[in-house]
Amino acid sequence: MQLNRVGVGLIAFFGLAGAAFAIVPILAGVPGEVAGILASVGVIWVLVAAGLLWYARRQQRKAAHQDWIFRQGLRGTATVLHADSHAEVNEMPLMSLRLDLAVPGHGTREVKRREIMPVFAASRMQQGLVLPVYVNPEDADDFVLVW
Amino acid sequence: MSAVDSAYVELAADRGLGQLPGFDPGQLTPLLVEAKGAGLQPALRGALGEGVDGVVGQLAYQRNRKFRFQVALTEVPAATAFAPRVFCIRRGRSTRDDEFYGFETRHSKLWTESTALNERYEVATSPFQDPMWLRQLFSPSLVDWLGTKPPADFSFELAYGALLGSVESDDPGAAGLAALCEATAHVATRIREECEE
Numbered sequence: 001m002q003l004n005r006v007g008v009g010l011i012a013f014f015g016l017a018g019a020a021f022a023i024v025p026i027l028a029g030v031p032g033e034v035a036g037i038l039a040s041v042g043v044i045w046v047l048v049a050a051g052l053l054w055y056a057r058r059q060q061r062k063a064a065h066q067d068w069i070f071r072q073g074l075r076g077t078a079t080v081l082h083a084d085s086h087a088e089v090n091e092m093p094l095m096s097l098r099l100d101l102a103v104p105g106h107g108t109r110e111v112k113r114r115e116i117m118p119v120f121a122a123s124r125m126q127q128g129l130v131l132p133v134y135v136n137p138e139d140a141d142d143f144v145l146v147w
Numbered sequence: 148m149s150a151v152d153s154a155y156v157e158l159a160a161d162r163g164l165g166q167l168p169g170f171d172p173g174q175l176t177p178l179l180v181e182a183k184g185a186g187l188q189p190a191l192r193g194a195l196g197e198g199v200d201g202v203v204g205q206l207a208y209q210r211n212r213k214f215r216f217q218v219a220l221t222e223v224p225a226a227t228a229f230a231p232r233v234f235c236i237r238r239g240r241s242t243r244d245d246e247f248y249g250f251e252t253r254h255s256k257l258w259t260e261s262t263a264l265n266e267r268y269e270v271a272t273s274p275f276q277d278p279m280w281l282r283q284l285f286s287p288s289l290v291d292w293l294g295t296k297p298p299a300d301f302s303f304e305l306a307y308g309a310l311l312g313s314v315e316s317d318d319p320g321a322a323g324l325a326a327l328c329e330a331t332a333h334v335a336t337r338i339r340e341e342c343e344e
Contacts, residue, residue: 124307
C-alpha cells in the first residue's frame with residue numbers, strides 16, 4: 001500500500017490550510033468572533049488531516065500484514081460457494097463471498113469474506129470458481145484471497 | 148463498406164472464419180469493462196491460430212473520445228488456478244484499471260523482474276500472485292517473442308481464464324488482424340503449456 005498524490009494532496013491541503021485558518025487570523029489581529037470561527041474551521045480541518053493520516057497508516061499496516069501472510073502463509077484453495085453484492089465503493093462492487101477453504105493441515109471449512117473488486121473480477125465470482133489462498137499458519141481465520 | 152469491414156471480410160475468407168452478427172463478450176477483462184458492453188462489431192469466430200479457437204472483432208466505444216481496438220478473445224480456463232489475472236499492456240496505453248483513491252491498498256502490482264519485457268510492456272498481476280509461476284510463464288523465449296514478434300501496439304489481458312489480445316489500430320487491414328490472431332493464439336498456447344506443466 002502506498003499513498004498516491006491524491007492522498008498526499010488531501011492530507012497536505014487539510015493540514016496546512018487548517019493550520020493557517022487557525023493561526024493566521026490570530027497573528028493578523030482579526031477581530032475575536034471572526035478569528036474564532038476561522039480557528040474552529042481550521043481545527044476541524046486539522047482533525048480531518050489527522051484522521052486521513054490515521055486511516056492511511058492503518059491501511060499500510062493491513063497491507064504489510066497481508067504481505068507477511070503471502071510470504072509466510074500456507075497455500076490452499078478457496079472454492080466460491082456463493083457470491084453477491086449490494087454496494088459499490090469507487091465504482092467497484094463490494095462482494096460478499098461464502099468460500100470453502102481447503103488448506104493442507106487445516107482441513108476444509110466454510111468461511112465468509114467481503115472484498116472490493118473491479119467489475120471484471122466481481123463478474124467472475126460464481127459458484128465453483130477455485131482461487132488460491134494463503135493462510136496465516138498461526139490463525140486459520142486470517143487469510144489472503146488471491147483474486 | 149468501410150475499410151475495417153473489408154479487412155474483416157478478407158480475413159474471414161483467408162482463414163475460414165465465420166461471420167457473427169455482433170458479439171457481446173461480457174465484462175471479462177478491464178478493456179471490456181471500459182467499453183461498457185459495447186460488444187464487438189464486426190466479429191468473426193473460428194481458429195485464431197493452431198489449436199486455439201476464439202472470436203476476433205472490433206471494439207469501439209466512447210469515453211471522452213472515440214476509442215477503437217481490434218481484439219481477439221479466447222479462453223484458457225486452467226489459468227485461473229495459477230494466475231487469476233495477468234495484464235501485459237503496451238507502455239503508454241491509457242487504461243484506468245489500476246487507479247486507486249489516495250488511501251486504499253492497491254489491487255494489483257507491477258511485475259518488473261524482466262527489463263526486456265518492461266521496456267515495451269507494463270505487466271500487472273494480483274499483489275499476491277505466485278512469482279514462480281510468472282517467472283516460468285515469462286520465460287526468456289516468451290519475453291523475446293513479446294519484444295519482437297507481435298504487432299507493435301499489441302497488449303493482452305488474462306482474467307479468470309479469458310484471454311483478450313488487442314491492438315489499437317483503427318484500420319490494421321487483413322494482415323494486421325491476422326497478426327493479432329496469431330499473437331493472441333501464441334500467448335494462449337504458452338499459458339496453456341505452463342498450466343499443464
